[in-house]
Amino acid sequence: xxxxxxxxxxxxxxxxxxxxxxxxxxxxxxxxxxxxxxxxxxxxxxxxxxxxxxxxxxxxxxxxxxxxxxxxxxxxxxxxxxxx
Amino acid sequence: xxxxxxxxxxxxxxxxxxxxxxxxxxxxxxxxxxxxxxxxxxxxxxxxxxxxxxxxxxxxxxxxxxxxxxxxxxxxxxxxxxxxxxxxxxxxxxxxxxxxxxxxxxxxxxxxxxxxx
Numbered sequence: 001x002x003x004x005x006x007x008x009x010x011x012x013x014x015x016x017x018x019x020x021x022x023x024x025x026x027x028x029x030x031x032x033x034x035x036x037x038x039x040x041x042x043x044x045x046x047x048x049x050x051x052x053x054x055x056x057x058x059x060x061x062x063x064x065x066x067x068x069x070x071x072x073x074x075x076x077x078x079x080x081x082x083x084x
Numbered sequence: 085x086x087x088x089x090x091x092x093x094x095x096x097x098x099x100x101x102x103x104x105x106x107x108x109x110x111x112x113x114x115x116x117x118x119x120x121x122x123x124x125x126x127x128x129x130x131x132x133x134x135x136x137x138x139x140x141x142x143x144x145x146x147x148x149x150x151x152x153x154x155x156x157x158x159x160x161x162x163x164x165x166x167x168x169x170x171x172x173x174x175x176x177x178x179x180x181x182x183x184x185x186x187x188x189x190x191x192x193x194x195x196x197x198x199x200x201x
Contacts, residue, residue: 007094018105021167039156069158
């Protein structure tokens, strides 16, 4: 096991409390936890790319980062308009 | 030397992420909780990108990692602001401060006393 795999495995376990936070509390708290999960998974994609030495997989991290951005804006607009 | 640097940068990135998640577990207020997204999005991603640059050199995947860092930093600032604004709008009808409400931008700010029409 190289250091990239080790870092990726630790990062996977970091997702457990984030997922737990995203499942409990009011919608505002869950939405913030959802953003955190997006960031952590993006970092995880970068680490897994290096761990498995599959460099084209870095595109997945780019895609996820960009989609998280769009999704975050859409969620924020939806929250302001419909979840009062 | 190269592998030690990579180890240090990756350990720092993972440690920052762990501390941020523990901070999110600790606080209850969603406005405070939003602050903890920033360290992984900026510092951790930057440290991982540096580690990738050290490992791979000036290769396309290194620049892709740098692009991910830029996207995460930009996304974090914009989405956090938009989300805080959405929470504020969901709580009160208007985004602007209400009469007599103290806006916590600076500690010494005076209360908003403007008349509303």
